Amino acid sequence: MTTTADTTAPAGIDAVDDILAVAREQVLEKGEGLSRDQVLSVLQLGDDRLTELLQLAHDVRMRWCGPEVEVEGIISLKTGGCPEDCHFCSQSGLFASPVRSAWIDIPSLVEAAKQTAKTGATEFCIVAAVRGPDKRLMTQVAAGIEAIRNEVDIQIACSLGMLTQEQVDELAAMGVHRYNHNLETARSHFPNVVTTHTWEERWGTLKMVREAGMEVCCGGILGMGESLEQRAEFAADLASLEPDEVPLNFLNPRPGTPFGDLDVLPASEALKSVAAFRLALPRTILRFAGGREITLGDLGAKQGILGGINAVIVGNYLTTLGRPAEDDLDLLDDLSMPIKALNDTL
Template sequence: MADILDRIRSTVLEAGEPAGAEDLLEVLHIEDARLAELSALAHEVRLKWCGDIVEVEGIISLKTGGCGEDCSFCSQSGLFNESPVRAVRLDVAELVEAAKQSSKNGATEFCIVAAVRGPDERLLDQVQDAIVAIERDVDINISASLGILTAEQAARLREMGVKRYNHNLETARSHFPQIVSTHDWLERQRTLELVRDNGMEICSGGIIGMGETLEQRVEFAQQLAAVEPCEVPINFLDPRPGTPLANYPVPTRGESLRAIAMFRFAMPRTILRFAGGRELSLGDDGTEAGLLGGMNAIIAGNYLTTLGRAAEKDLDMLDRLQLPLKVL
């Protein structure tokens, strides 16, 4: 049988087809001595099928904390009394300022996020007011992440001008009940179907390192590929105090690079965006390693409840690597 990287080169790099489950699993088992070779191949795939452009996104939490769901990784759940995160809500002026800062940081996309099961009318009204104000002052694409949607809510968001909607599947369907009990995986999948049906781009990813097996990581990647996302944000577990996963280990650098390559080989033509936890799992030069190992987008600055790298450091790095920024 041909070597795993030779098979990936033939199937994914040359033909542009996703690798099968057995090959994806073998990628996750590849030895440390071949990590550089693996990442180089993932980068070749990214360059051939996505180009060299890097897309930068800024995110802001419109409503932080106080969520009624029990997602085990999330410090914003109101059910975890020991979590230090408390409910906060921003006003429209603050959202506009955040969008302006994101644009200054090179972002072409600005995502409005709320910690809720799904939006109520008050929240949708506030998002609509924010979009009007942002579009008046900032040249940037607006996306949203407001939880589980109804058909009517999805249609309204599209009418507001939301271009891309984020709703993470989070993990493999087989592992999801160990992470969340207050809603099920199929509810999330149904929201993504509504997003597509209403003409918005799908953004859906998840978190590596929540106790899933390597087989479940492959399952997760293939389930994401099946919903045909425009963008897949990849997070690495940053264990949050007060949550059920607070004492879980941080994914190692090698584990993280294997996961990045595996996702690239599962979705050769998709935007793979660095999200939370990259600084912990990959170290200070980890963003560079990831962007030369299959990733092609980043979130600049801080995340929702955790600190990220300074946007200036990421922009300097992209300039050094001669990777051009996407522009509007």
């Protein structure tokens, strides 16, 4: 027997004007993501509507994505010494932050892929702190991918900064499954976050990646001083890009960076954002990424997974510690959410 969602608004709320009633009809029933203005209305909801909002986002995720959760591990092939001035990043060589420049060797890269695969992860992302890859880095990436493929059954993603068309074609030929390049924030807020390159340059790389046949992974960081209006703008930007995956990070202020003194995003605001992005992107992989531990804690992590999230990065991030992989896997088991199998990602 098929049932339909209850679209009745809570007592005292006009169903015509209530954004959650609209979202139930538009997103849950029809699968059409919320517009920029509608996302803003969601972000402006009071905390008294949070439980209802998270339930709706969860229902949307279950209807349009299913119960499976995609698990991914990441590793930094080249850390620190980046020439860009992304104000949130301790890997910039322009800031007095503690991350030193270093490369990881191929055997260590393969071992990291093996350990990631043991968690049940289907995706392993090779990351480098660069503006864009030079010949040395592309050679190292090619060698690393070949070595991993010889020993580990896992999809390989890359995040190597801005690309030329030739580099996009090379990565596609290597069999890179998905390419990550975050827009980071709304177009209108981007100049407050980065000054050494533009939002448009990042967008150009993403379009080339899509045209080359690789999956597009593109998200950003919430809590970098953006307004709610700009957060809604960012969700609309991502919806227009139609990425396969959106990683949602929350600012974890790093000492020595321009954003090192910003306040951590309140948990309720972070959870509203998770749900709002799900309602804007009903069919997209929405991944919990960096900063969720400091912003949400253990309880918030559960609420997020029950509020629209359907993918997680397990283990540590590039320069900050994450939750132990076992904790996330145990949480998914407790919630009866199966880990997406490798053959489902092909």
